[in-house]
Amino acid sequence: MSFRHAVVSTTLGDLTLVASGDALAGVYFPHHWTRPDRSALGDEVPAEGDPVLTQAETELHEYLAGTRRTFDVPTVLDGDEFQQRVWALLNEIPYGTTTTYGELAEQLGDKALAQRVGQAVGHNPVSVVVPCHRVVGRGGKLTGYAGGLRRKQLLLDLEEPSEVRAGRLF
Numbered sequence: 001m002s003f004r005h006a007v008v009s010t011t012l013g014d015l016t017l018v019a020s021g022d023a024l025a026g027v028y029f030p031h032h033w034t035r036p037d038r039s040a041l042g043d044e045v046p047a048e049g050d051p052v053l054t055q056a057e058t059e060l061h062e063y064l065a066g067t068r069r070t071f072d073v074p075t076v077l078d079g080d081e082f083q084q085r086v087w088a089l090l091n092e093i094p095y096g097t098t099t100t101y102g103e104l105a106e107q108l109g110d111k112a113l114a115q116r117v118g119q120a121v122g123h124n125p126v127s128v129v130v131p132c133h134r135v136v137g138r139g140g141k142l143t144g145y146a147g148g149l150r151r152k153q154l155l156l157d158l159e160e161p162s163e164v165r166a167g168r169l170f
Contacts, residue, residue: 002020002021002042003018003019003020003025003040003041003042004018004019004020004041004042004043004044004045004050004053005017005018005019005026005041005042005043005044005045005053006044006045006046006047006050006053006057007044008047008053008057008060010060010061010064011064011154012029012064012128012147012151012154012155013029013030013151014030015027015028015029015060016028016035016041017047017053017056017057017060018036018041018042018125019050019052019053019056020076021076022051022052022074023052023073023074023075023076024052024053024055024056024073024074024075024076024126024129025075025076025077025078025125025126026041026125026126027056027060027125027126027127027128027129028127029127029146029147029148029151031148032127032146032147033122033146034122034123034125034146052073052074055072055073056073056129059071059072059073059129060128060129063128063158064158066158069095069096070095071129073129075126075129075130077124077125077126077130078125079120079123079125082116082120083120083123085108086104086108086117086120086121087120087124087130089104089107089108090121090124090130090131090132090134090135091130091131093131093134093135095131095159096159096160096161097134098134098135098136098140098156099134099135099136100114100135100136100137100138101114101115101117101118101121101135101137101138102114102138104117104121104135105117118143118144121135121144122144122146124146127146127147128155132145132146133145133151133152133155133156134156134159142156
């Protein structure tokens with residue numbers, strides 16, 4: 001595959017957007033846990049001159065501004081069959097809701113797969129767009145996020161329904 005990338009500024013920090021053909025192939029935070037080596041990202045190009053990267057940047061800005069709930073930019077995710085199944089489940093988690101690694105494992109047919117599910121979630125190459133931030137630990141515990149727990153909390157807060165937010169004491 002031939003890759004190209006652009007670095008765009010967002011309220012989450014500078015994000016590296018990676019495209020392959022007519023699809024988004026990566027969204028990486030600074031210090032991302034599973035960020036590919038720079039040489040694997042392809043040439044750096046201006047986002048404004050690339051239709052896929054422009055669409056991804058626009059949709060990310062809209063999402064972070066609270067005016068978008070789903071993404072339309074086409075994606076291509078490179079992973080094994082198990083990862084693909086987990087990432088497909090991530091796309092089914094509705095905006096403003098969370099699930100657990102164990103619940104995803106149960107959907108795959110075996111609660112014992114929770115740790116393996118966590119590994120697949122952690123290797124999601126298109127963070128935010130494929131909403132891995134909506135997966136939490138047992139009991140709602142905030143656990144693991146390739147972009148850091150602070151960013152995960154910011155994304156969850158962004159999506160929190162207003163009636164839930166209004167009902168919180170703090």
